[in-house]
Amino acid sequence: MRGTPTCNHEKFMPKVSLKTDSLAFCLLGAAHAVAAVRTGTALPQALSQIFSKNIAPPQARGAIQDISYRTMRQLGRAEALLALMTQKSPEPALLHALLCCALALISSPQEQAGDAPYNSFTVVDQAVTAAASDLSIAHAKGMVNAVLRRFLRERDALLQDVLRDPVAHWNYPAWWIDSIKSAYPHDWQAILAAGNALPPLTLRVNCRKTTAAAYMQTLALHAMAATQVGPVAVRLAQPVPVSQIPGFDQGLVSVQDAAAQFAATLLDVQDGMRVLDACAAPGGKTGHILECADVELLALDSDARRLPRIAENLQRLQLDATLQVGDAGSREWWDGQAFDRILADVPCTASGIVRRHPDIRWLRRKGDAVQLASQSRQILDNLWQMLRPDGKLLFVTCSLWPQESEAQAAAFAVRNQAIRLSAPGQLLPTANTEYDHDGLFYALFQKAITAIT
Ligand SMILES: C[S@@+](CC[C@H](N)C(=O)[O-])C[C@H]1O[C@@H](n2cnc3c(N)ncnc32)[C@H](O)[C@@H]1O
Structure with a gap:
């Protein structure tokens, strides 16, 4: 892996106005978070710094978080692809991170299975728009376009090449x-x-207030599918915000992994x-x-x-x-x-x-x-x-x-x-x-x- 360039990742402030509901805005926000992780900041902390600026509305926050977490799970492959397609590591770090976020989205196994949350051509288009909106990387918008379009053209050969490297294959150092x-x-x-x-989202049922069996019935009444995975552990089929978990505010359940229980x-x-x-x-x-x-x-x-x-x-x-x-x-x-x-x-x-x-x-x-x-x-x-x-x-x-x-x-x-x-x-x-x-x-x-x- 090549050296990580530096940048002032805390300045998430697109210079040219981007619509806050656009993918370009969310890609740029995620790129700031990913660049921060690469210089040693934990992702939750990086995201809360970005959100504290109050320029991302709630829906954009969800998408920025989603793209950053997806990128973390696929960073080995994204960085290897980038290294293969560029002669030297793109600088500043924000540019490197933006390319990694876009590559993580368009090279994911889901993308290959035709089940990706973001259309590849839209991702490329929006990554170029994101680059153009930030003065520190606007000069490289042509390069962003060229790298990502090359990936789309040569996807199979490039993937075959990088996936021989365990870091790219497993996405761990x-x-x-x-x-x-x-x-x-x-x-x-x-x-x-x-x-x-x-x-998964696993709950611990509070045995002072109810039982796992009774709580399973409560979930069924709310049409929420779940499985009991421990004496008081219940795993929801679909994760939801805690505000939507029946009885959470009343202390009926807590969020806790089954092994921690x-x-x-x-x-x-x-x-x-x-x-x-x-x-x-x-x-x-x-x-x-x-x-x-x-x-x-x-x-x-x-x-x-x-x-x-x-x-x-x-x-x-x-x-x-x-x-x-x-x-x-x-x-x-x-x-x-x-x-x-x-x-x-x-x-x-x-x-x-x-x-x-x-x-x-x-x-x-x-x-x-x-x-x-x-x-x-x-x-x-x-x-x-x-x-x-x-x-x-x-x-x-x-x-x-x-x-x-x-x-x-x-x-x-x-x-x-x-x-x-x-x-x-x-x-x-x-x-x-x-x-x-x-x-x-x-x-x-x-x-x-x-x-x-
Ligand atoms: C693994 S977390 C604990 C999780 C917690 N038991 C739970 O189930 O929610 C470890 C905690 O240890 C705390 N910690 C780290 N060093 C410590 C120390 N020397 N003495 C007491 N707490 C410490 C950290 O602040 C952190 O909150």
Whole structure:
């Protein structure tokens, strides 16, 4: 992959007026977001910066988001095609990103199957209009036209050529593909494919208010097709905004992946227990624990900006916890009273949830897992001191990298003489009719009754 040119991607302000309901406007908005990701900004953050300028109406925001997410899932192929058709990397980065967005749309497998959301000739025409509307890239509108039209003319030969490159074929960086291959020699292709699939909308039914069976009937009354995929997990056939989910505002259900719903059950909480949710924001698992039992729960997170998200979630569910800002790797916030249960959903590379966050693969670096594993080692060792004898600690990551997950768990057990109880271990991301969940890791530890801390 060639070097990424730089640009001021925050200036999404077409110089020549573009209709905000045009594809050209949305392509340009998406190009700004994609250029921002290529210089290290997470896609949700890049999009919210673009939307904060208030020039994109709601419908355009949906299309800008859709094109940017599609491009993230197809960036390897788009960049390889661009490299094949140009002698040097198009500059500035906005131009490069605009071409990638257009190529991602017109070279997608859906396009080949005749099932694409955007007509190829319209995409080319609108990409040229988008280029012409921005002074920083208007000079290159002829080149945009030439590259994209060449792709349409020579599509089969160009695709055949680039798809020999694993990065173009799988749409992940080469180091990512190699790491998955080496960790999962039998499943690597299925894992990479699952990470490129569109994620389902899975709900967790609040067992304090209703049952999964009753909620399935509620959905049927609203003509919403769904499948029960766990004890309280219900997957909608068609994702919808939360405002359209029956009973969401009343706390009947929460949005939560089916694998993430294992946490509260594994933690085995009972009424009256003192529970620590050590890396709690935005509070998905906090809410589930409180739905399962009447416990005294401390929800800790080191990021003060994320605590209000926990408060909002608990308010909607009408549940209570003590919220505190603090570093789970230190003792500063601890009152010295041991916990019966500790959930350690530690910060990690998030490599198991790339189908929901397709930008992660382009943002992460190979060394990130080692650095994050060292941080979570400190968190786990520190939290272990706060667990009462006979108490349980559940270690969770949403990573696929063994050094953050299984290797960490095994080393932790040895260091702390922890009893390892039965837990799923590494759950691979899976999308089929029976199972449909992200890639999470679970290890459950118990402290010996005689343990000296
Ligand atoms: C994987 S997310 C937790 C998701 C959450 N448990 C849920 O189910 O909604 C990890 C969280 O850990 C927090 N975090 C990172 N480092 C931390 C630390 N040293 N101490 C406490 N929280 C930390 C992050 O701010 C982030 O909110």
